[in-house]
Amino acid sequence: EERERDAMNRHRTLHVLRRIPIAALRLLVELLPVVVFALLFWTGLAVLDMRPATERVYTAVGIVTIGAWSLLALLRSLLSPKQPALRLIGSGDDFARRLYAWLRILVIAAAVAAAMIQWAQAIAMPTRGVRAMARLIVLIEHLLIAGMIWNLRRDIAEKLTPPRRLRERPLGRALSVAAHWWWLPALFFDLALWLVWAAQIRDGYERIWRLFLSTAVILIVARLAAIALLGLLDRLLRLDEARAKTHPLLQARVQRYYPILRRMVGWALVVIALIALLQAWGLPALDWLRSGIGQRVTSAAGSIVVAVIFAVVGFEFVSLLLERQVDRYVDSGQSVRAGRLRTLLPIIRSVLLVALGIIVIFTVLSQIGVNVAPLLAGASIIGVALGFGSQKLVQDFITGIFLLLENAMQVGDTVTAGGLTGVVEHLSVRTLRLRAGDGSVHIIPFSSVSTVTNVNRGRGNAAVSFDIAPSADVDRAADILKAIALAMRTEDDFRDGMLSDLQYWGVNAVSGTAVNLAGQIVCTDSARWAVQRAFNRRVLLAFRDKGIELANTMQTIQLVGTDPGAHDGPHA
Structure with missing residues (x-):
């Protein structure tokens, strides 16, 4: 909403600035008769031969006429009462016509008054009479100004009244009341000007007008600078359509910081304008800023602003990196890792915000003259006490953060952690919950986890190991194993889970009772056990069918001897 209002103000200003060349050309055309x-x-x-007094009168009248004519041409170029398309001041047609009519009366009256004063001096009117006539003429001029103020008070009050959204605030209500009664201080200022002039205060009248004009110029320049700077800020912080679509989070973040930056620019312009006003009013604002106190205040304010800017930029940079990492996880299909990082984002941001906030607070305190050494010492003591008291808790937290960020395990994985094996049921920042094979639950703090063994990481090798009898045909047994693996890869139940054929390694071990054949089948982690069990079953049936004898690890010992009665002698 603020950006839209700034854009509208900028559009109106640019629209008026585009009229300046045409208005300048029109002014030149209107000045041709004057020239x-x-x-x-x-x-x-x-050419004419006149007396010096008469020549002075004619010269003064000519100068006044040329000046009034030129000033009226300038007013017509600014207000353009009959041609709204060329108007340089934003106002309605009725207001422009009335304002021009009043200003024309004031200019003509001032010109006539100046001519009358010159005529009075030329005819040698007494000085007191000239001064009295001048006071009367100037009083009439100021009364005309008062009449213009009274006649235009409602129109100007309407233009000075803040919008409805600001009138709901206390400051807006105060400005609304001041805008409604603006004509009272204006009339007082008009009367005060005449009194200062009539009292013949040295340089009083000219100085008041100089202060008024310099104040008006400073306020106008500040307003134009605000429009230009806010337009530049809007251009810098507005992403193009393509980039806004590809980086929606960046666009949202920029949109969030625009009001803050806008207020900072506004307050900076207010401070600069205030310094310029004080300097124009004769108060040595710049000298005070160059003094010791002023330099310290300026340096402290600059350091605080720089610290805040660095803190905000650092916080947003880290947040942007983390959010882009989440986007990369989502784009690559790693939704679990993306969800986990989203879960950790508030924790990381909170920790980073607290750390940066502490740095900024200590910077601000040190810049405003507070001795932060005792605070740092107290914070260090408290930190050491908390560190010793919650060492395991901090270790749980830090280890858990890194294990989660490295995606060492996910819910549903079968892992071995802290010497215990089970299926991961829950992960928090501090603990891990495993469901063991017998149904028991293990809750393991991350501080006790030094190694994590995860069998669910995309691949799981089905081990092949069979002991056959030494008398069996080894090559034939190996061919049977390979044929079974090939047949399983053609079946729908195992095709997707088996990533390779049987990787036969050969005879792994030989003993008097068995010959060990070893190998493996590369599978997915989810299909490993199903493939291994089905393969073992088929090998058993195939060996039984093909006459391949499995090794018998039990040894049969047969004792061979003679009949005890055969050694006895003949019976008597």
Whole structure:
């Protein structure tokens, strides 16, 4: 909403600035008769022979006429009462016509008054009479100004009244009341000007007008600078359509910080304008800033602003990196890792925010003159006490953070951690919960986990190991194993789970009772056990069918001897 309002103000200002060349050309055209009149007038003065007093009167009248004519041409170029498309001041047609009518009366009255004063001096009117006439003429001029203020008070009050959204705030309500009664201080200022002039205070009248004009110029320049800087800020913080679609989070973050940066720019312009106003009013604001106190205040404010900017930039940079990592996980199909990192994001941001906040707070305290050494010492003592008291807790937290970030395990994985094996049922930042094969639950703090063995990481090798009798045909047995693996890879139940044929390694061991044949089948982690069990079953049936004798590890010992009665002698 603020960006839209700034864009509208910028559009109106640019629309007015585009009219300046046309208005300048129009002013030149309207000044052509003035130039012609001036040339003819000065030529006539040079040709005609007049008395010095008469020449002074005509010269003064000519100068006043040329000045008034030029000023009216300038006012017509600014207000353009009859041509709204060329108007340089944002106002309605009725207000522009009335304002121009009043200003024309003031200019003509001032020109006539100046001519009358010159005429009075030319006819040698007494000085007191000239001064009295001048006071009267200036009073009439100020009364005309008061009449213009009274006549235009409602129109100007309407333009000065803040919008409805600001009138709901205390400051907005105060500004609304001040805008409604603006004509009271304006009338007071008008009357005060005449009193200062009538009292013949040295340089008083000119100085007040100089202060008024310098204040108006400073406020106008500050307003134009605000429009330009806010436009530049909007351009810098507005992503193009393609980038906004590819980086929606960046666009949202920029949109969130725009009001803050806008207020910072606004307050900076207010401070600069205030310094310029104080300097224009004769108060040595710049000298105070160059003094010891001013330099310390400026240096402290600059250090605080730089610290805050670095903290915000660092926080947003880390947040942006983490969010981009989440996007990469989502794009690569790693939804579990993306969800886990999203879970950790608030924790990481909170820790980072607390750390940066502490740094900024200590920086601010040190810059405003607070001795932070006792605070640092106290914080160190508290930190050491907490560190010793919650050492295991901190270790659980840090180890858990890194294990989760490295995706060492997920819910549903079969892992061995802390010497215990089971299926992961729950993961937190501090503990791991395993469901063992017998149904028992193991809750393991991460501080006791030094090694994690995870069997669910995409691959699981089905081990092949069979002991056959030494008398069996080894090569034939190996061919049977390979044929079974090939047949299983053609079946729908095992095709996706088996990543390779039988990798036959050969005879692994030989003994008097058995010959060990070894190998493996590369499978997915989820299909490993199903493939291994089905393969073992088929090998058993095939060996039994093909006459391949499995090794018998039991040894049969047969004792061979003679009949005890055969050794006895003949019976008597």
